[in-house]
Amino acid sequence: MLNLLRWFVFSIAVLAMNFPVIVTMITSFKSARELSLNPGFWIGEPTLENYTRVLGETDRFNIYGYLFNSTIASLIGTGLAIALAFPAAYAIARSEAGKRTLLPLIINLRAVPLIIFAIPLYMMYQWLGLLDTQLGLGLILTIVNTPLALVILVNAISEVPSELDEAAKMDGASSWQVMLMIIRPVVRPALVTTFIFGFITAWNEFLFGLMLTTSRAVPMTVGASFFFAASGGGVQWGTASAVMVLGALPPALLGLLMYRQISASLTAGAVKG
Amino acid sequence: MAIVNRAEGRAYLTPLVGFLLFFLGFPAAVNLVYSISTVSFETLRSPSLSGLGNYAAVLADREFWGAVSFSMRFGVLTALAECLIGLFLAVFLTPLLAKRSYLMAPLMLPLMVAPAMIGLMYRLVLHEFAGPVPYYLFEWFGDSPAFLDVDNAFRTLLVVEILQWTPFAFLLFYMAYAAIPLEVREAASLDGASALKALWWIELPLMLPTLVIAFFIRFIDGFRVFDNVYALTGSGAGGSTTSLSIYIYQAFFKGGAIGKAVAASVVLFLASLAVLYGLNWITGRGRR
Numbered sequence A: 001m002l003n004l005l006r007w008f009v010f011s012i013a014v015l016a017m018n019f020p021v022i023v024t025m026i027t028s029f030k031s032a033r034e035l036s037l038n039p040g041f042w043i044g045e046p047t048l049e050n051y052t053r054v055l056g057e058t059d060r061f062n063i064y065g066y067l068f069n070s071t072i073a074s075l076i077g078t079g080l081a082i083a084l085a086f087p088a089a090y091a092i093a094r095s096e097a098g099k100r101t102l103l104p105l106i107i108n109l110r111a112v113p114l115i116i117f118a119i120p121l122y123m124m125y126q127w128l129g130l131l132d133t134q135l136g137l138g139l140i141l142t143i144v145n146t147p148l149a150l151v152i153l154v155n156a157i158s159e160v161p162s163e164l165d166e167a168a169k170m171d172g173a174s175s176w177q178v179m180l181m182i183i184r185p186v187v188r189p190a191l192v193t194t195f196i197f198g199f200i201t202a203w204n205e206f207l208f209g210l211m212l213t214t215s216r217a218v219p220m221t222v223g224a225s226f227f228f229a230a231s232g233g234g235v236q237w238g239t240a241s242a243v244m245v246l247g248a249l250p251p252a253l254l255g256l257l258m259y260r261q262i263s264a265s266l267t268a269g270a271v272k273g
Numbered sequence B: 001m002a003i004v005n006r007a008e009g010r011a012y013l014t015p016l017v018g019f020l021l022f023f024l025g026f027p028a029a030v031n032l033v034y035s036i037s038t039v040s041f042e043t044l045r046s047p048s049l050s051g052l053g054n055y056a057a058v059l060a061d062r063e064f065w066g067a068v069s070f071s072m073r074f075g076v077l078t079a080l081a082e083c084l085i086g087l088f089l090a091v092f093l094t095p096l097l098a099k100r101s102y103l104m105a106p107l108m109l110p111l112m113v114a115p116a117m118i119g120l121m122y123r124l125v126l127h128e129f130a131g132p133v134p135y136y137l138f139e140w141f142g143d144s145p146a147f148l149d150v151d152n153a154f155r156t157l158l159v160v161e162i163l164q165w166t167p168f169a170f171l172l173f174y175m176a177y178a179a180i181p182l183e184v185r186e187a188a189s190l191d192g193a194s195a196l197k198a199l200w201w202i203e204l205p206l207m208l209p210t211l212v213i214a215f216f217i218r219f220i221d222g223f224r225v226f227d228n229v230y231a232l233t234g235s236g237a238g239g240s241t242t243s244l245s246i247y248i249y250q251a252f253f254k255g256g257a258i259g260k261a262v263a264a265s266v267v268l269f270l271a272s273l274a275v276l277y278g279l280n281w282i283t284g285r286g287r288r
Helices: A002-017 A019-028 A032-037 A049-056 A063-094 A102-109 A114-128 A134-158 A162-170 A175-186 A188-204 A207-212 A220-226 A237-257 A259-272 B006-035 B053-059 B062-099 B101-112 B115-125 B132-141 B153-178 B182-190 B195-223 B227-232 B244-254 B258-287
Strands: none
Touching: A002 A019, A002 B062, A002 B101, A002 B153, A019 A237, A019 B115, A032 A237, A049 A237, A063 A102, A063 A134, A063 A175, A063 A188, A063 A220, A063 A237, A063 B006, A102 A134, A102 B006, A114 A134, A114 A207, A114 B006, A114 B244, A114 B258, A134 A188, A134 A207, A134 B006, A162 A175, A175 A188, A188 A220, A188 A237, A188 A259, A188 B115, A207 A220, A207 B244, A220 A237, A220 B115, A237 A259, A237 B101, A237 B115, A259 B101, A259 B153, B006 B258, B053 B258, B062 B101, B062 B153, B062 B195, B062 B244, B101 B153, B115 B153, B115 B227, B153 B195, B153 B227, B182 B195, B195 B258, B227 B244, B244 B258
């Protein structure tokens, strides 16, 4: 009996929390004619016309461009964050350097509203010519990703027994070699998690995409909002829904594939950080 | 003997530190200088120092205090609701989820979707002609409120934020609840404690640090909210949904008031430092 109640609560929670996603998916399979008659949950005549329009007509809004920009910027933002955080995490885990001040400082960075840096960054980007570039957006995403990457990697490297390093050093390996050839393969799962989580975070970022890009480097989150800028005939809800489904798909798929690792690192980041 | 000596350690840290100094340290310095200067888009490179005028202008601005109030209420109410619902779900659903971990996936899905996208999706969900919520409310009750007008926008946004981020609180509590050692639970039931008593007197106190941390994380995220609010209502009718982040964004991009926007940024920075200091103080005490 109690178990039945648990299933009931679970179903309500899943439906309520995923409600906008479910509605958007349903709407994306409705024709404009059907939507005007039936905005409910039932699909009378499922159609793919919204998707063919979004993927076919690319003269005004180019969804391939947004997806491409998001991919490149997120790859830069995640790859660079790991490249910077991994050696730093190694140093923090294996020596005294940075443990006292740098680590807490960077962890606390996660709680600082990044908008306070947005205005000077905007002006800096203007001078450097980084406005509206994928590289510029990727560099900001690096900052967004660095704190959690550092926490996850410091935790992972600290758990590797240091006898492993010492044995390699006895054999004459430099610490650089130890880091790349001993530590890196051992903590590979943590590196993968960091990458997946960072990629999702970067893909879903909105504020800096909105401020720092205008046309050439617009990411998917910002591009999706263009489809809502009513032009003449109002919003094409079917088309807009298809855009949102396609734009939300990459992080959602990654997340669903890796939800175990992600939940573990989320909690590690929160509790130890 | 440290495996990485001091000099090597510094070398490994240098790229990260350099990067952060360039992308955050320099902007922070610019913020401080501009916040005490008269500056416009024409005089970006030669700001003239003018004292605390920008701060006075910000602190005298009713819209600024409106934004502070919005962010404060939004942060506290969403964090509270997310923690309460998340805690209930974690405790109540654990028997169900412990054996079937795949059920976690649909509960975590909202965390994978961009808040900005969620905001856009609610534009559809709540739209008076195309949205299912007003449609069914009309079908069943013959009336539907205007979810995004001045009176209701705040409540609507609360619900939007809470539904997306309750899974985060839930996840933290679920892990903390599962981490309570089995012996503790057995000892409690041997002593004849009922499940409710054990929860209140033993399990919740053990989860307290996680509760505090989850509340603060959610409060900070709610306080600095931008994406979903901006995508759903913008600054809202009559500025009714202007969060502090949106205030800064508007002052800079719409108003061109650089000095004011930057001064507001510094105020926000100081406020977040105070919150962080408070959090570290509380959790530090808890650990001792």
